[in-house]
Amino acid sequence: MSHVGYGCLMAVDRSHVLRSAAALLTRKSTSTMDEVAKAAGISRATLHRQFAGRDALVRALEELGIEECEAALDAARLDEGSASDAVRRLVREIEPAAGLLSFLYTENQLFEGEQQNEGWARLDARISALFRRGQESGEFRIDLTPAWLTEALFALIASCAWVVLNGKVAAKDFHHMIVELLLGGALRRES
Amino acid sequence: MSHVGYGCLMAVDRSHVLRSAAALLTRKSTSTMDEVAKAAGISRATLHRQFAGRDALVRALEELGIEECEAALDAARLDEGSASDAVRRLVREIEPAAGLLSFLYTENQLFEGEQQNEGWARLDARISALFRRGQESGEFRIDLTPAWLTEALFALIASCAWVVLNGKVAAKDFHHMIVELLLGGALRRES
DNA sequence: CTTGAGTGAGACACTCATGTCTCATGTGGG
DNA sequence: CCCACATGAGACATGAGTGTCTCACTCAAG
Structure with a gap:
């Protein structure tokens, strides 16, 4: 059931990443993708896999x-x-x-x-x-x-x-x- | 009296540039130095001569x-x-x-x-x-x-x-x- | 007319964030 | 055990904005 585990993990992570990003960007609205990734405890690569780019992140x-x-x-x-x-x-x-x-x-x-x-x-x-x-x-x-x-x-x-x-x-x-x-x-x- | 004319012109221009910049940045806060210069009717070079950089402009x-x-x-x-x-x-x-x-x-x-x-x-x-x-x-x-x-x-x-x-x-x-x-x-x- | 200061246009290098890529790791399921 | 897959780390190219420079032009003062 890889797609179940996949879906679950993605959903959880996505939500967590969004929360971290919101908290960080609230304090410093010019934070880089790197900083957002660090704040979420993930790498910039993974952040990029979940959100196509900075635009996509802000839209989300x-x-x-x-x-x-x-x-x-x-x-x-x-x-x-x-x-x-x-x-x-x-x-x-x-x-x-x-x-x-x-x-x-x-x-x-x-x-x-x-x-x-x-x-x-x-x-x-x-x-x-x-x-x-x-x-x-x-x-x-x-x-x-x-x-x-x-x-x-x-x-x-x-x-x-x-x-x-x-x-x-x-x-x-x-x-x-x-x-x-x-x-x-x-x-x-x-x- | 070159220094008088110089001082006068600089003062007038500086004020005018600041006004234009304020008006433009009010509408679009991410305007480029290029855009600010265009809006003021001057070249980017001249803008740079009056304000060392974007920071200096914002500070002004x-x-x-x-x-x-x-x-x-x-x-x-x-x-x-x-x-x-x-x-x-x-x-x-x-x-x-x-x-x-x-x-x-x-x-x-x-x-x-x-x-x-x-x-x-x-x-x-x-x-x-x-x-x-x-x-x-x-x-x-x-x-x-x-x-x-x-x-x-x-x-x-x-x-x-x-x-x-x-x-x-x-x-x-x-x-x-x-x-x-x-x-x-x-x-x-x-x- | 000649001179000089200010200007506009443009070239150039530099910085930085971004987007894309590859590769090694490690982890969980079959 | 082995395989697939997500991840982290990092290299790399790209683009945009910036800061600096040079050069030619203009215009007003002498």
């Missing part, structure tokens, strides 16, 4: 990040309860992927001309819908567009992940800092 | 960004009036530099090990002091640290500059989107 990380985000959105049950509670759940669920998102967030700006992965558009749409729902229910103010609130959410998540990594903010405050700052602005003030 | 842009920020802070008179008004003035004054800041914001994460320009620390300190003043005066909530509010402000500015560049947000809404989102969170709610 992008896929991973999108999958984790979508899983977080699912787990957060954005349609249930108040929109603010949904946002709280979302930030809670997405926190483990924050580091990876921080990397992809800056990396995506480099793709410039090339087409973006459609996954981001799907995520954007789902989160925008959440903010729109909050606006329509009267929870959120309407002078801040859903598109901007979505972008701001990602920006705050990436930024917070970065400052946590640098020790400027305690990791346990991640959720509080993001949610309170974002919702305070998105929530309509009770006058 | 960093200096420019810091200078513009400090000028904005000065013009915003952070010590006068309410802290929220000071924040509004700050965002207003800093808007012209937002694109450049967006570039430097992501670029700085690449410096990784190397030492950061002390200018950023000065800016951080001044803005943090503003948020602290707002907290002490009772305007801002105290569960969000000044350090985080400062980081969030920069993140929102960079992010908003980016989405404006991509047409997701109208340029005229730049100030409103940032200030309203940030202050809504930073301001203590009137219950």
Whole structure:
């Protein structure tokens, strides 16, 4: 059953390599294939056998990040309860992927001309819908567009992940800092 | 008076080159020295004569960004009036530099090990002091640290500059989107 | 007109990450 | 035991960006 063992090992290794790469690239986004390989405990040759090149690796990380985000959105049950509670759940669920998102967030700006992965558009749409729902229910103010609130959410998540990594903010405050700052602005003030 | 003409021309050209480079690198942060030169309407040789290398160029842009920020802070008179008004003035004054800041914001994460320009620390300190003043005066909530509010402000500015560049947000809404989102969170709610 | 400084164009070598290749190892299954 | 296969180590070529240099041109000042 060589193909079973093969498949299993590949799957395990691939996942492990992706994790290591994500962790490393989060800290140093310019790491070389050599460094990524070392970090994963494998040789550059093996890394190259699993990912055709640096592009393929980054694309795979992008896929991973999108999958984790979508899983977080699912787990957060954005349609249930108040929109603010949904946002709280979302930030809670997405926190483990924050580091990876921080990397992809800056990396995506480099793709410039090339087409973006459609996954981001799907995520954007789902989160925008959440903010729109909050606006329509009267929870959120309407002078801040859903598109901007979505972008701001990602920006705050990436930024917070970065400052946590640098020790400027305690990791346990991640959720509080993001949610309170974002919702305070998105929530309509009770006058 | 060759040295006068020399000095004048260099000053003018240097500024113009920096502007072009900032504009280009804001859109495509991986632009080549060749592209930067083309964008400035000069040859790569001349570009090299003014800036020893890519590093020197980025450093110069960093200096420019810091200078513009400090000028904005000065013009915003952070010590006068309410802290929220000071924040509004700050965002207003800093808007012209937002694109450049967006570039430097992501670029700085690449410096990784190397030492950061002390200018950023000065800016951080001044803005943090503003948020602290707002907290002490009772305007801002105290569960969000000044350090985080400062980081969030920069993140929102960079992010908003980016989405404006991509047409997701109208340029005229730049100030409103940032200030309203940030202050809504930073301001203590009137219950 | 002549001179000189600044410039543009291009050639050149160098560095570095990347991608591809080969070969020896060793490990697990038949 | 033997074989297949994944791996690690390393050599090698490639391409891109960079830094340096030379040379011819232009234009303004003397």
